Amino acid sequence: MRIGLFVPCYVDAFEPEVGIATLELLERFGLTVEYPYDQTCCGQPMTNTGCHQEAAATEALFVKNFSGFDYVVAPSGSCVHQVREHLTAIPQTDEVKHVRAKTFELVEFLHDVLKIEDLPWAAFPHKVAYHSNCNALRGIGHARPTELNRPFFSKPLNLLKKVKGVEIVDLTRPDECCGFGGTFSVFEPAVSAKMGYDKVTDQARAGAEYVVSADSSCLMHQKGCAERLGVGLKYIHIAQVLNGAAA
Amino acid sequence: MSADDLTPRQTEGVLHPEVRAPSDESERGPGGERLQHAEAASKPIRADAPREPQPRGAKVRGNRPIDQAEAAERFLAAPMHQKAHDERLWDVRRKRDVAAHGIPEWEELRELASQIKTHTLTHLDRYLEQFEAAAQANGVHVHWAEDGADHNRIVLDILRKHGAKSLVKSKSMLTEECGFRHFMAAHEIDVIETDLGERIQQLDDEEPSHVVMPAVHKTRLDVAEVFARTLGTDPDNDDAHYLAESQRETTRPLILKADAGLTGCNFAIAETGTVVTCTNEGNADLSGNVPPLQIHSIGIEKLIPRVEHLGVFIRLLSRSALGSPITQYTSHFRGPRPGTEMHMVLVDNGRSERLGMEEFWTSLKCIRCGACMNTCPVYRRSGGLSYGATYSGPIGLIIDPTFNKRKYSTLPFSSTMNGSCTNVCPVKINIHEQIFAWRKVLAEEHRIPLLKQGMMKAAGAVLSRPAAYRAAIQTADSALRVLPRFAVYNPANTWGKKREMPHAPRQSFHAWYRENRMKKGQDA
Numbered sequence: 001m002r003i004g005l006f007v008p009c010y011v012d013a014f015e016p017e018v019g020i021a022t023l024e025l026l027e028r029f030g031l032t033v034e035y036p037y038d039q040t041c042c043g044q045p046m047t048n049t050g051c052h053q054e055a056a057a058t059e060a061l062f063v064k065n066f067s068g069f070d071y072v073v074a075p076s077g078s079c080v081h082q083v084r085e086h087l088t089a090i091p092q093t094d095e096v097k098h099v100r101a102k103t104f105e106l107v108e109f110l111h112d113v114l115k116i117e118d119l120p121w122a123a124f125p126h127k128v129a130y131h132s133n134c135n136a137l138r139g140i141g142h143a144r145p146t147e148l149n150r151p152f153f154s155k156p157l158n159l160l161k162k163v164k165g166v167e168i169v170d171l172t173r174p175d176e177c178c179g180f181g182g183t184f185s186v187f188e189p190a191v192s193a194k195m196g197y198d199k200v201t202d203q204a205r206a207g208a209e210y211v212v213s214a215d216s217s218c219l220m221h222q223k224g225c226a227e228r229l230g231v232g233l234k235y236i237h238i239a240q241v242l243n244g245a246a247a
Numbered sequence: 248m249s250a251d252d253l254t255p256r257q258t259e260g261v262l263h264p265e266v267r268a269p270s271d272e273s274e275r276g277p278g279g280e281r282l283q284h285a286e287a288a289s290k291p292i293r294a295d296a297p298r299e300p301q302p303r304g305a306k307v308r309g310n311r312p313i314d315q316a317e318a319a320e321r322f323l324a325a326p327m328h329q330k331a332h333d334e335r336l337w338d339v340r341r342k343r344d345v346a347a348h349g350i351p352e353w354e355e356l357r358e359l360a361s362q363i364k365t366h367t368l369t370h371l372d373r374y375l376e377q378f379e380a381a382a383q384a385n386g387v388h389v390h391w392a393e394d395g396a397d398h399n400r401i402v403l404d405i406l407r408k409h410g411a412k413s414l415v416k417s418k419s420m421l422t423e424e425c426g427f428r429h430f431m432a433a434h435e436i437d438v439i440e441t442d443l444g445e446r447i448q449q450l451d452d453e454e455p456s457h458v459v460m461p462a463v464h465k466t467r468l469d470v471a472e473v474f475a476r477t478l479g480t481d482p483d484n485d486d487a488h489y490l491a492e493s494q495r496e497t498t499r500p501l502i503l504k505a506d507a508g509l510t511g512c513n514f515a516i517a518e519t520g521t522v523v524t525c526t527n528e529g530n531a532d533l534s535g536n537v538p539p540l541q542i543h544s545i546g547i548e549k550l551i552p553r554v555e556h557l558g559v560f561i562r563l564l565s566r567s568a569l570g571s572p573i574t575q576y577t578s579h580f581r582g583p584r585p586g587t588e589m590h591m592v593l594v595d596n597g598r599s600e601r602l603g604m605e606e607f608w609t610s611l612k613c614i615r616c617g618a619c620m621n622t623c624p625v626y627r628r629s630g631g632l633s634y635g636a637t638y639s640g641p642i643g644l645i646i647d648p649t650f651n652k653r654k655y656s657t658l659p660f661s662s663t664m665n666g667s668c669t670n671v672c673p674v675k676i677n678i679h680e681q682i683f684a685w686r687k688v689l690a691e692e693h694r695i696p697l698l699k700q701g702m703m704k705a706a707g708a709v710l711s712r713p714a715a716y717r718a719a720i721q722t723a724d725s726a727l728r729v730l731p732r733f734a735v736y737n738p739a740n741t742w743g744k745k746r747e748m749p750h751a752p753r754q755s756f757h758a759w760y761r762e763n764r765m766k767k768g769q770d771a
Contacts, residue, residue, distance in 0.1 A: 014749040137666075
């Protein structure tokens with residue numbers, strides 16, 4: 001099984017430890033993971049803004065980098081959603097279709113493909129609020145969103161339950177968007193930041209010490225809001241927790 | 248901890264004193280039970296809270312693109328209003344969840360409703376003709392209106408033929424589309440809204456801000472102020488019962504004396520030629536049944552084939568809208584009472600054009616429950632009037648540009664595309680996907696700001712060239728120029744206005760990988 005690691009651009013630039021944790025975690029399961037060095041981004045910033053033509057070259061580069069792998073794994077539901085649902089600015093060759101079908105977000109790869117049973121090295125004795133990224137939740141089906149009348153399930157919580165000492169606290173609005181929304185956070189900062197403040201306030205009210213998520217983009221936005229409000233919450237990616245981060 | 252535990256310095260300019268105060272529980276009845284209002288809980292503002300003027304909606308300047316973000320920022324600058332708005336609508340969203348989860352076959356119901364609408368819309372010509380024939384057989388005069396102006400003219404003609412000078416009207420979003428109230432005012436016809444929320448909006452000379460709760464953006468104090476100014480009530484009394492009763496007492500005589508009544512239409516049944524309206528105040532019954540002349544304005548997408556299909560939608564409508572099992576009044580209007588006349592006006596106003604839009608035609612399935620607005624985090628923090636359009640919130644983002652691509656070109660960007668709207672939609676419209684599709688259409692037609700398109704072009708150029716990309720993110724400073732501001736090469740740091748910037752890591756993942764995992768001499 002050839003696995004290609006995709007480290008999204010903002011993780012590359014701001015949260016390299018999330019990329020490192022993802023790589024190490026996959027290696028702990030005995031997998032050989034390759035990182036195509038010429039990778040950059042999935043094209044989401046452009047398509048999110050409607051500019052598909054402007055994303056075409058980036059999409060083509062993504063496919064070129066990852067077409068040789070059986071699976072592409074990335075620690076970001078948002079980018080995986082982009083690849084799976086919206087990588088459409090280039091002709092849909094068999095190569096493109098293969099990459100789109102085989103790109104997995106880390107949590108679902110561990111949960112659905114590797115079907116991992118336990119994480120003996122992982123302990124995180126803290127009160128944790130889990131943040132569902134909207135694209136991971138509703139776009140790629142990480143968990144049952146509260147709106148739907150379907151049986152409850154949550155892949156990230158199933159994994160976090162295998163980590164010793166984790167105590168999950170409940171939010172009053174568990175799957176309300178935090179306001180990041182890609183370029184929304186840049187072009188409509190007032191509403192975006194207010195949503196972030198409300199999210200951070202909810203997390204703090206729930207008694208969380210840490211906020212864990214499968215998406216660094218939401219975490220980066222929430223962390224920025226928490227620091228501005230002076231709320232002492234800590235933000236960490238699920239890859240780091242599952243990889244045995246001691247916090 | 249909660250927001251009120253934050254020190255004043257931390258919350259200054261961020262949180263309103265009212266927001267910092269512990270939130271009141273909703274009203275309790277004599278037995279301590281929580282009083283469930285049909286249209287969401289309305290809490291009194293604490294007496295010592297500073298008064299805050301109601302923020303007004305988007306500045307509409309002809310055909311120029313609406314600046315929703317600017318209007319939203321003004322709404323946020325009135326935190327007492329914003330908080331009340333958000334909490335009220337979230338309360339309704341929660342009640343919707345409880346109601347929806349109480350019906351085991353809920354998801355199947357949504358699918359069924361969606362399929363009935365697909366079938367009807369793909370055979371719309373047939374059902375419209377069937378409806379017309381059935382209505383005529385019931386003794387109803389049927390009219391066809393191509394657009395809003397046509398609708399208004401037809402109604403004015405009917406009124407003039409009867410010498411009618413006053414018209415009582417039940418809330419109808421279609422007539423809002425047509426600019427009906429202003430048109431009639433210009434022709435000296437007295438139009439009186441009979442829906443409480445809509446009456447408040449009429450008296451305050453504002454449009455409805457929500458399809459089901461037209462005045463949801465107002466606090467009780469705002470309503471007290473409007474009523475004091477227009478109805479002569481006590482400006483300091485914001486008791487909900489007092490205000491509602493005052494409105495009722497002033498409106499009832501107008502209903503009894505009116506020359507004509509006009510209602511909108513929730514469902515039009517092709518088989519029987521029946522118009523069905525759903526209200527919680529019974530006002531459609533009054534405006535439909537009291538005056539001697541009765542008019543129903545019907546958007547052509549409201550058709551459903553048979554009476555047996557109605558149950559599916561009735562079960563979904565109020566549960567999705569307010570979390571209540573059914574509206575208080577579900578009224579069927581089929582034919583004129585003896586000695587009176589009934590008219591039905593079937594209005595297109597852009598609908599058949601929308602029906603031909605491959606990616607957007609399913610928006611015609613909408614039954615106007617407002618669930619997508621209630622769940623939308625952007626709508627709850629912006630207020631419906633910030634959209635500057637008849638339809639606000641997620642459904643507005645996909646419908647409004649079909650009316651006017653230039654004026655509403657910015658609306659599809661007023662969303663984080665989180666997808667909650669799609670999940671609550673009772674007829675399963677893929678709302679957030681259509682928002683995404685609209686952005687593409689608008690960008691391709693150069694209807695997004697040149698600056699924005701230029702930034703994306705620059706981002707695309709950097710992100711498609713590995714060496715240029717690596718150079719750009721090599722240092723935190725240069726990375727910040729590309730991310731998260733995505734190549735925002737201008738001095739305005741919109742990210743940092745209200746949020747701290749991401750901290751600079753020692754090195755990028757690329758650099759770490761090269762240092763730790765690549766063999767010496769390997770080309771990078």
